[in-house]
Amino acid sequence: MTCRRTSTIAAVALVCALGLLSAPGGAVAAPASGPLAAAPARPDEPEPEGRSLQEVREELDDLYHDAAVATDAYNAAEEKAKKQSDQIVELANKIQDLQAKRDRLKDQAGAAARAQYRSGGVPPQAQLVLSDDPEEFLDGAQRVRQGQHATTKMLAELATTEEDLQLYAKDAGDYWIELDRHTKDQAKRKKKIEAKIKAAEKLEKKLAKEERERLLQMERDAQAQAQTAWLDTGILKEINGKASAQGKKAIAFASKQIGKPYVWGAEGPGSYDCSGLTLRAWEAAGRSIPRTSQEQWKQLPRIKVNEMRPGDLIIYHADASHVGIYVGNGAIVHAPRPGRNVTVAGAGSMPILGVVRPDK
Structure with a gap:
């Protein structure tokens, strides 16, 4: 069962990295059929309050980012409280x-x-x-x-x-x-x-169903564009590292969590936040790492992006507020944000701050 699951993840990762997300050029076109194709993203179309859907998306991104930063601070404080x-x-x-x-x-x-x-x-x-x-x-x-x-x-x-x-x-x-x-x-x-989180959810609820679908598609398009730009640098030709024995165990654990919901402050087993997932993944591999993405960035050995291998942790954003586990083929498994589930995504779909290796 484990082998089948791992093979499935590898296949999904390969599709993400080399298929849809590796198409040349800028934006990736929406599917020709399905609900999202019927409602293509139109950033210039105003939302009921007079704002464009793009402005709403940017506000949502800011709200969820602020929530992620606050969650990191909360988790770090929880660790300190445990020590006290x-x-x-x-x-x-x-x-x-x-x-x-x-x-x-x-x-x-x-x-x-x-x-x-x-x-x-x-x-x-x-x-x-x-x-x-x-x-x-x-x-x-x-x-x-x-x-x-x-x-x-x-x-x-x-x-x-x-x-x-x-x-x-x-x-x-x-x-x-x-x-x-x-x-x-x-x-x-x-x-x-x-x-x-409540403000973000309230903002989303104000949108009609079609607008929420377009908003989701805009999010996917932005991630696909970022991934495409990252892959267009030829980075995958340079990344040839093989996963360590512990790295394989961490990937296997993270992959089994796909589909479980993101919940801030959660460390499993039913739900996770981003660093809660990487914490438990490497714990399953027999390695203890810091609780938060910011501390993982500060304390773990840093690796050049072109030298990373499956199992390494990719830290995102300038404030190290997000983290995912690299699974190979240009993809990560991560817990995105409230309202989303643990999933496979392009490793370059968000701004990369750097890479750390728990078992160096």
């Missing part, structure tokens, strides 16, 4: 251990005090002086020195333990305050993302 929570748990465990140690030391100090009380409060040194047995005196003197050393060490350890407890308690308190502030900030980030 882990640190709080670690501190809580240390505090618990230190409290047990402090209680044990206090019990020891109490036992020593009770022993001295039972001896009538006479210091051990005085008891030795009153002894008539020289051998007993010498043995006792040694025990006294050992006891004094142990008591001094115990008291010092108790003092250090108390200091550590106060320090860890303060750190834990600081982390809790920061985590609480962070939680409130996340709520604001979430509202910002949802507001952008």
Whole structure:
């Protein structure tokens, strides 16, 4: 089943890269039949509010791009929150251990005090002086020195333990305050993302069905033009890298997710955002990578575009706000945006910032 799925993806990718998307020239013509052919894109036709459909598309692109950037920030903050929570748990465990140690030391100090009380409060040194047995005196003197050393060490350890407890308690308190502030900030980030997506969805709903179909076709045409321009550079003749064993596993995982919906902040298994998909794909290949596209761009080894191989991650836009996994033949698998599903697309259908390799 896996082989059949992989072969299907390879075939789709090849069609995307060398068929429709590799046609010479600028725009790729719409199919001669079907609903989209009946409603060709007309950028100069005004939308009900007096704007052209092209202007609406540009606004939608801006809204979804802003949502993607905000999603990246949200995901990065979520990772930080997880680390903060882990640190709080670690501190809580240390505090618990230190409290047990402090209680044990206090019990020891109490036992020593009770022993001295039972001896009538006479210091051990005085008891030795009153002894008539020289051998007993010498043995006792040694025990006294050992006891004094142990008591001094115990008291010092108790003092250090108390200091550590106060320090860890303060750190834990600081982390809790920061985590609480962070939680409130996340709520604001979430509202910002949802507001952008809601505005885009509202804008699309204002369009008639035919206009939405033309809008979708305009989106496809723009991507096809960008892919064609990229392929016309002859880039595929230079890209000859073979996928690594881990890269093949990452591609196989990503390919199995095709058709699942994009949901911002999602990491699977039922839905993904762009970096959530690449994260899980490489996790399935046995490699841990950063959560967001921006951190993937910052932290992973960078590769020249003409040296990339299947399994590498292509980072898009100047702000590294999108990412897809290269599957070969000039195509990627990616989670596009809200309202779209995980799909195969041309690797050059969006502005490429660069390429990173998780398993270098």
